[in-house]
Amino acid sequence: MILPKKIKFYGLRDISTMQLLKQNLSDEQIFEIKVVANVLPFRTNNYVVEELIDWNNIPDDPIFQLSFMQAGMLSKTQYNEMAEVIKANASKEEIRVVAKKIRNGLNPHPAGQMTANVPVMDNFIVRGIQHKYKETALVFPSAGQTCHSFCTFCFRWAQFIGDNDLKFSTDESNRFQEYLKSHTEVSDVLFTGGDPMVMSLQKLETYLLPLLQPEFEHIKNIRIGTKSLSFWPYRYVTDNDADGILNLFEKIMNAGKHLAFMAHVNHGRELETEVLRKAVRRLKNVGVKIRTQAPVVRHINDSADVWANMWRKQVNLGMIPYYMFVERETGAKEYFNIPLSRTFEIYKEAFQQISGLQRTARGPVMSATPGKVVIEGVTKINGEKVFVLSMLQARNPNWVKQPFFAKYDETSTWLEQLTPAFGEKKFFYEDELDEILEQKSVEHSSVVSSQ
Numbered sequence: 222m223i224l225p226k227k228i229k230f231y232g233l234r235d236i237s238t239m240q241l242l243k244q245n246l247s248d249e250q251i252f253e254i255k256v257v258a259n260v261l262p263f264r265t266n267n268y269v270v271e272e273l274i275d276w277n278n279i280p281d282d283p284i285f286q287l288s289f290m291q292a293g294m295l296s297k298t299q300y301n302e303m304a305e306v307i308k309a310n311a312s313k314e315e316i317r318v319v320a321k322k323i324r325n326g327l328n329p330h331p332a333g334q335m336t337a338n339v340p341v342m343d344n345f346i347v348r349g350i351q352h353k354y355k356e357t358a359l360v361f362p363s364a365g366q367t368c369h370s371f372c373t374f375c376f377r378w379a380q381f382i383g384d385n386d387l388k389f390s391t392d393e394s395n396r397f398q399e400y401l402k403s404h405t406e407v408s409d410v411l412f413t414g415g416d417p418m419v420m421s422l423q424k425l426e427t428y429l430l431p432l433l434q435p436e437f438e439h440i441k442n443i444r445i446g447t448k449s450l451s452f453w454p455y456r457y458v459t460d461n462d463a464d465g466i467l468n469l470f471e472k473i474m475n476a477g478k479h480l481a482f483m484a485h486v487n488h489g490r491e492l493e494t495e496v497l498r499k500a501v502r503r504l505k506n507v508g509v510k511i512r513t514q515a516p517v518v519r520h521i522n523d524s525a526d527v528w529a530n531m532w533r534k535q536v537n538l539g540m541i542p543y544y545m546f547v548e549r550e551t552g553a554k555e556y557f558n559i560p561l562s563r564t565f566e567i568y569k570e571a572f573q574q575i576s577g578l579q580r581t582a583r584g585p586v587m588s589a590t591p592g593k594v595v596i597e598g599v600t601k602i603n604g605e606k607v608f609v610l611s612m613l614q615a616r617n618p619n620w621v622k623q624p625f626f627a628k629y630d631e632t633s634t635w636l637e638q639l640t641p642a643f644g645e646k647k648f649f650y651e652d653e654l655d656e657i658l659e660q661k662s663v664e665h666s667s668v669v670s671s672q
């Protein structure tokens with residue numbers, strides 16, 4: 222029997238957060254959380270706090286690391302700068318100015334998302350869409366730009382700090398629908414955020430139901446990228462509109478679309494509660510397919526056993542492992558990043574201990590500027606140790622599945638830090654990529670000046 226739970230948020234300025242922290246942490250730990258949470262977005266909820274975190278294992282508990290700030294998430298200089306203004310009881314405005322400066326140094330929009338992925342139509346920027354790969358468009362519904370609980374490593378952290386210049390979201394004109402209508406090459410629409418599942422049933426319907434009209438016949442797959450399944454499973458079980466959500470999903474599938482539920486799951490611990498299992502069963506009963514994805518992050522899931530165990534649990538629950546990502550170059554990356562060489566070992570060692578049903582996860586993948594670059598392996602060719610790389614998705618579809626090689630090293634954490642192997646000056650796609658980016662940037666600058 223699962224009793225309904227009402228969501229209660231813990232944020233930086235909630236008194237209940239201070240009470241919770243005082244019960245469990247030292248004054249020093251609380252101060253550290255305060256300092257970092259004035260820069261990076263902090264929010265969690267009563268389910269995460271009461272049912273997922275093991276408070277006897279602080280600060281090492283992976284779910285604690287996933288939802289509560291740690292001092293190491295900022296550099297020493299950044300940390301001290303914020304700590305000083307807080308200690309000096311500075312005004313809100315002074316804190317805001319320091320926060321803004323630190324945030325700008327944290328690469329808020331990695332991989333050229335602001336210009337290179339945002340489309341232009343009839344000389345206007347189409348707000349709330351990213352369209353990088355031909356078949357798949359990302360939609361950022363304006364009402365879905367928050368989450369049930371923020372992840373400390375989130376690469377979309379800039380969406381949640383109330384700075385509109387840094388934010389993607391659809392505007393009132395719903396121009397994004399016109400864009401999707403006229404782009405018949407788009408077969409997949411991925412609703413993302415934030416988290417689209419923070420929206421009420423009514424809001425979700427305004428985004429999803431229009432896609433069932435004949436003008437959107439070309440859209441075959443509706444994907445929902447969400448952390449709600451593991452951070453607020455009550456959404457599908459006891460929340461007031463839980464049944465309505467399931468009916469909506471069923472309606473979408475009855476209209477001949479595939480509803481792909483892309484669940485973000487970082488650790489096997491998230492899959493152990495009764496309410497999670499119930500939520501998964503209810504989604505599956507209406508025919509939703511649940512795929513899973515997450516990055517490898519230090520302090521949370523940087524071990525082969527954690528991944529093998531998590532994938533086993535997922536398949537056991539009827540979920541399909543889809544992507545293992547490399548943590549992106551943004552936010553608290555120094556705290557969370559691990560070298561590509563190590564990430565690959567984790568993937569390989571996890572794969573070596575699981576059955577074929579669990580080997581559907583592709584990875585480790587970098588969502589980098591040219592495309593989704595996967596580390597296929599490490600080997601020696603003519604005496605040179607190399608990373609074998611290829612793209613699963615690319616700005617130019619011709620680049621997909623073309624193997625390429627980088628010098629092996631044990632420190633690089635991202636594509637741009639790698640050097641081409643065999644004395645080459647560039648990777649094979651680089652000239653074409655420069656041209657594509659140049660073209661996009663010209664397109665955007667002409668629009669910006671005409672608006």
Ligand SMILES: *Cc1c(COP(=O)(O)O)cnc(C)c1O
Pocket residue numbers: 338351353354357358359588593613614
């Ligand atoms: C990963 C990603 C997609 C989806 O790619 P699939 O290979 O179809 O899963 C689409 N757009 C962007 C920007 C992405 O990063």
